[in-house]
Amino acid sequence: MKQDIFQAIADPTRRAILTLIAIQALTPNAMAEKFDMSRQAVSKHIKVLHECQLIKPAQAGREIYYHFNAKKMQEFDNWLAQFRQNWETQFNQLDEVLSTLKEQKK
């Protein structure tokens, strides 16, 4: 099952995990304590995040600390770039709508 980065952040729990470990790396148990959720449920979310490289594991004895992979998150930023000029140039939304409508009347 190939996971993609957009689907990974679609889930609120996974977004919360990312927000947490962006500050500090955590173990699965530590995450499960933060949310009211079983360890296995969290573990599944970790699997999704790991498969699409948004997080990276670091084994420390019998514990595994998951780190945030900022580099991968940049892919979002790249995707967003295509729309960035839209909100920079469309200073007046209403004008835009009207002019497009007029154009299509032709």
Place this chain on the structure above:
Amino acid sequence: MKQDIFQAIADPTRRAILTLIAIQALTPNAMAEKFDMSRQAVSKHIKVLHECQLIKPAQAGREIYYHFNAKKMQEFDNWLAQFRQNWETQFNQLDEVLSTLKEQKK
């Protein structure tokens, strides 16, 4: 069913729709022609995108042109902002992992 912007973007077809109408407003039929997909299927995606305000309808006779709402897309950009300093400061990922591990040994 309350739709959120992250879930809306999770679907590849919906991302394609956004990319298309960011350039020019389109009707549901026009979108269905671009993808090899029934009008009703597209219509459902439109509904999701509309509910979370990523697109805005503009009626023109019996046709409805859907416009991209750049303003709403900025919410995504805002969410991303919390991670932006991560990829700006973490210039060396390996060093980061090692130092965190060492810290946790204590």
Place this chain on the structure above:
DNA sequence: TATATACGCAACTTTTGAGTTGCGCAAATT
């Protein structure tokens, strides 16, 4: 060495979401 802890994996149930079919309504065309 026996026991407890941290974790991943697999099988299962339940929920959600993508797509189809069929319908009704309003605007255009004849």
Place this chain on the structure above:
DNA sequence: AATTTGCGCAACTCAAAAGTTGCGTATATA
């Protein structure tokens, strides 16, 4: 006025994803 076209809504099917339970394994602790 009758027909066609563009659209949304509702009921349905089917596949995927969220969460649970149970198990196996490796590391730590007694």
